[in-house]
Amino acid sequence: MSFALGFLPIALLLAGFPIYLVLLSSSAVALVFFSNTPLNIIHQTMFGSIDAFALLAVPFFIYAGELMGRGSVAQRLVDAVQAGVGNVRGSLGVTTVGTSAIFGAISGVSAATVATVGRIMVPAMRRAKYPEHFSAGLITAVGAIDIIIPPSVPMIVYGVAAQESVPRLYAAGIFPGLLIGLMLALYVIWYARRAGIPGGAPFEMGRFFGALRRGLWALGAPVIILGGIYGGVFSPTEAAAVACVYAALVTKFIYRELSWRDIIQAASQTAYFTAQILIVVACASVFAWLLTVNQVPAALVGWLQALELSTWQVLLALNILLLLVGCFIDPLSAILILTPLLMPIVQSAGIHPVHFGIVLTVNLAIGLFHPPFGINIFVAQSVLGLPLNVIYRGIVPFLFIYLIALALITYIPVISLAGMRLFF
Numbered sequence: 415m416s417f418a419l420g421f422l423p424i425a426l427l428l429a430g431f432p433i434y435l436v437l438l439s440s441s442a443v444a445l446v447f448f449s450n451t452p453l454n455i456i457h458q459t460m461f462g463s464i465d466a467f468a469l470l471a472v473p474f475f476i477y478a479g480e481l482m483g484r485g486s487v488a489q490r491l492v493d494a495v496q497a498g499v500g501n502v503r504g505s506l507g508v509t510t511v512g513t514s515a516i517f518g519a520i521s522g523v524s525a526a527t528v529a530t531v532g533r534i535m536v537p538a539m540r541r542a543k544y545p546e547h548f549s550a551g552l553i554t555a556v557g558a559i560d561i562i563i564p565p566s567v568p569m570i571v572y573g574v575a576a577q578e579s580v581p582r583l584y585a586a587g588i589f590p591g592l593l594i595g596l597m598l599a600l601y602v603i604w605y606a607r608r609a610g611i612p613g614g615a616p617f618e619m620g621r622f623f624g625a626l627r628r629g630l631w632a633l634g635a636p637v638i639i640l641g642g643i644y645g646g647v648f649s650p651t652e653a654a655a656v657a658c659v660y661a662a663l664v665t666k667f668i669y670r671e672l673s674w675r676d677i678i679q680a681a682s683q684t685a686y687f688t689a690q691i692l693i694v695v696a697c698a699s700v701f702a703w704l705l706t707v708n709q710v711p712a713a714l715v716g717w718l719q720a721l722e723l724s725t726w727q728v729l730l731a732l733n734i735l736l737l738l739v740g741c742f743i744d745p746l747s748a749i750l751i752l753t754p755l756l757m758p759i760v761q762s763a764g765i766h767p768v769h770f771g772i773v774l775t776v777n778l779a780i781g782l783f784h785p786p787f788g789i790n791i792f793v794a795q796s797v798l799g800l801p802l803n804v805i806y807r808g809i810v811p812f813l814f815i816y817l818i819a820l821a822l823i824t825y826i827p828v829i830s831l832a833g834m835r836l837f838f
Contacts, residue, residue: 423701433747437697444704451707456700463699464692466574467651473688474654475565479521480680481661482635483530485671490629491516492534497625500617504606506542507549509614510535511556511599515591518560519636520657522567523687524782528557528793536798544611546800551808554794555816556598558779561745563591565639565650565657568745568778571695572771575702575753579768580650581643581838586768588833590776594819601815631664644837691746698750711758718759728763729773729824732756736774740781744789748778772830776823780816783809 422443426436438456445451482488495512499505510531517527532553539549561568564584573580605611615621626633638660639653648656665672672680705711718728739748752774760770783790785806794805823829 427742433743434693434697437694437701437747437751441697441700441704449704455703459700459703460696464696467649468570468574468580469692469695471565471570471580471651471654472567472691473684474651474658475522475567476687477680477684478635478654478657478661479517479523479526480684481658481665481672481677482517482520482632483526484676484680485665485669487520487632487665487669488513488517488530488534490625490632492531493625494622494629494633496614497622498617499614501613501615502603503613504602504611505614506535506539506544507552507602507606507611508599510539510552511559511595511602514553514556515559515563515595516633516636518557518563519565519640520661522560522563522565524557524560524779525789525793527560528553528790529797531557532794532797542611545609545808547804547808548605548609549808550794550798550800550805551810551812552598552602553798554783554788554790554805554809555812557790557793558782558816559591559594559598561779561782562587562594562772562775564588564643565654566775567691568749568775569771570650571691571746572749572753572774574695575750576757576767576771578771579838582768582834583771584640584643584650585833585837586772586830587775589829590772590819590823593822593829594776594816597815597819598812601811605811631668635660635664694747695750698747701751702754706754711755714755715758715762719762723763725763725765726825728759729765732759732770733773733777733820733824736777737780737784740778741784742787743781745775745778745781748781749774766827766831768834769827769830773820773824776816776820780813780820784813785809 423436423440426439427433442456445453445456491513492509495516496505496509499508499512502508513535514527514531517531521527536549536553540546560566564587566584566587569583569587570580572578573583635657639657642648642653642656643650662677666677723731736752739752757767760767782788785791791802791805794800795802
């Protein structure tokens with residue numbers, strides 16, 4: 415059994431197999447050769463894992479983001495944020511941070527933000543003589559904030575895996591997301607002063623309100639989503655459905671930018687992404703079930719208790735593990751594999767499961783743009799057409815910013831828990 419659940423998955427991953435096949439084949443080998451459990455447990459567990467009301471939010475949020483990303487919504491958001499930033503040094507960089515955060519509050523999908531906002535902001539920064547590596551590193555890194563700021567697809571998956579409230583997780587992600595956004599913006603301003611990068615047009619009330627009026631319908635999406643959830647009007651799943659309807663109405667009938675063909679293509683792309691997510695959820699559930707049945711989590715807890723580690727040491731060990739895993743495995747797969755293993759350790763160390771959920775999400779957000787396999791890197795390369803070494807060079811300072819933020823979020827739990835306690 416240890417071969418099937420330990421060595422075999424690693425060997426298959428190194429061989430380049432997709433993560434869902436790695437999980438499913440390893441589980442099947444374990445059941446066939448090392449267990450007397452009937453094989454029908456595989457399909458029962460797989461279907462049971464995706465039969466969760468909270469997971470319905472995943473395709474809805476993805477579809478809302480697809481619709482918003484196909485029109486001029488991103489450009490309207492950029493104009494509104496840029497008008498508000500004014501002539502601050504590095505205003506285009508600060509605008510990139512702000513726009514990415516707002517767009518993330520619509521879709522919650524990091525790669526979509528990198529592609530959509532990157533197509534607009536990187537050429538603008540290029541025209542303003544920003545260093546190529548800086549603008550590439552910024553858009554690659556800032557996209558990762560989208561899985562921390564609600565609504566976040568990885569938080570939905572963690573909520574299902576850990577049996578934790580998704581609205582509580584969303585509320586807990588607000589202040590960590592704002593903290594990282596603020597740190598990124600401050601670094602951009604500092605870098606711009608040091609590099610002699612000028613600011614934009616001076617702040618003008620008329621220009622700001624004009625841009626705000628043009629982007630009002632776009633800005634309404636995150637207000638409706640988050641306001642509805644925290645106001646108790648609807649659940650995250652219902653909020654996602656409302657976001658879809660709102661996005662369709664705005665892009666099709668108000669802005670009049672999408673054809674019915676565009677809407678159908680967005681639905682097709684959503685189905686593709688949703689299938690990728692749910693197949694991993696289903697296969698990971700079988701693997702997690704086997705780990706639990708074979709008391710692997712309990713053995714890990716016993717081992718750690720024997721080491722007599724303090725809470726801060728446990729958190730340090732968890733962060734190191736999560737950072738390493740995040741460099742090689744996508745966030746959703748990592749959450750589904752690690753949550754059943756780590757939750758008993760988290761509980762035995764007295765760590766709040768919501769706090770751990772945010773720490774887990776921030777670690778995996780770093781993995782999205784950490785060399786060599788961060789998905790945001792390859793999205794940025796595809797959109798911007800830049801060599802990887804240029805993007806790698808630009809990522810480094812932003813990586814350190816995220817690590818500092820991770821340390822603060824990890825060891826000052828109130829940063830995560832304040833949002834949850836504010837609304838619940």
